[in-house]
Amino acid sequence: xxxxxxxxxIFFISHSFVNPSLGDLIDDVCRKSSxxxxxxxxxxxxxxxxxxxxxxxxxxxxxxxxxxxxxIYNEVxxxxxxxxxxxxxxxxxxxxxxYDEAVDDITSSIEYLDANEFFFARSFxxxxxxxxxxxxxxxxxxxxxxxxxxxxxxxxxxxxxxTLIGFDNVDDPKVVDFDKTPIIDDPLNSxxxxxxxxxxxETLMMVLKNYAIRKKIQFKVDRSSP
Numbered sequence: 648x649x650x651x652x653x654x655x656x657i658f659f660i661s662h663s664f665v666n667p668s669l670g671d672l673i674d675d676v677c678r679k680s681s682x683x684x685x686x687x688x689x690x691x692x693x694x695x696x697x698x699x700x701x702x703x704x705x706x707x708x709x710x711x712x713x714x715x716x717x718x719i720y721n722e723v724x725x726x727x728x729x730x731x732x733x734x735x736x737x738x739x740x741x742x743x744x745x746y747d748e749a750v751d752d753i754t755s756s757i758e759y760l761d762a763n764e765f766f767f768a769r770s771f772x773x774x775x776x777x778x779x780x781x782x783x784x785x786x787x788x789x790x791x792x793x794x795x796x797x798x799x800x801x802x803x804x805x806x807x808x809x810t811l812i813g814f815d816n817v818d819d820p821k822v823v824d825f826d827k828t829p830i831i832d833d834p835l836n837s838x839x840x841x842x843x844x845x846x847x848x849e850t851l852m853m854v855l856k857n858y859a860i861r862k863k864i865q866f867k868v869d870r871s872s873p
Contacts, residue, residue: 705813742782749778
């Protein structure tokens with residue numbers, strides 16, 4: 648009888664320590680974001696978040712970011728059909744191209760996260776923030792136009808920024824020393840190896856294409872559908 652009581656006590660003590668730790672992880676991630684309430688509510692709305700580790704929470708945030716990018720892209724398509732004003736239409740076309748890229752970048756980020764390639768997953772997530780910023784910057788160039796996408800763009804950026812914070816605590820065995828690793832800006836760079844840093848995504852893609860030609864390797868890039 649006494650042994651049964653001891654087992655029950657151990658069970659309840661263990662249970663009390665496990666569950667709060669999961670909740671604390673969500674709390675820790677969201678407290679670093681720019682909108683704590685929105686972050687917590689969005690993560691807790693996903694049933695998988697209650698048992699997710701740091702990588703799992705990061706994946707959920709990436710999925711939220713992807714959904715928002717697709718939503719904005721679809722809204723841009725509608726606005727392009729409705730807008731007659733030339734300058735505003737040009738801005739929206741820029742946003743269409745950028746959010747098309749953002750959808751691809753977030754999709755790639757998720758794929759790299761699943762493969763435990765955290766450096767590249769983070770890099771593509773950062774690219775998505777650049778895509779969104781480029782969209783909004785187009786409205787700020789003379790002649791200035793008010794962006795009809797700004798509230799949703801800000802919301803999208805919030806989730807991606809929250810995701811980037813999530814990467815801070817994901818264990819990555821491939822640690823890059825930025826002080827000692829040169830940044831490659833030559834699209835004709837002939838040496839490809841793990842741990843390299845590239846100036847931007849375009850340079851990396853050109854290097855990989857040239858490498859594939861030299862090595863007679865075929866590869867395909869799948870673009871996701873919004």
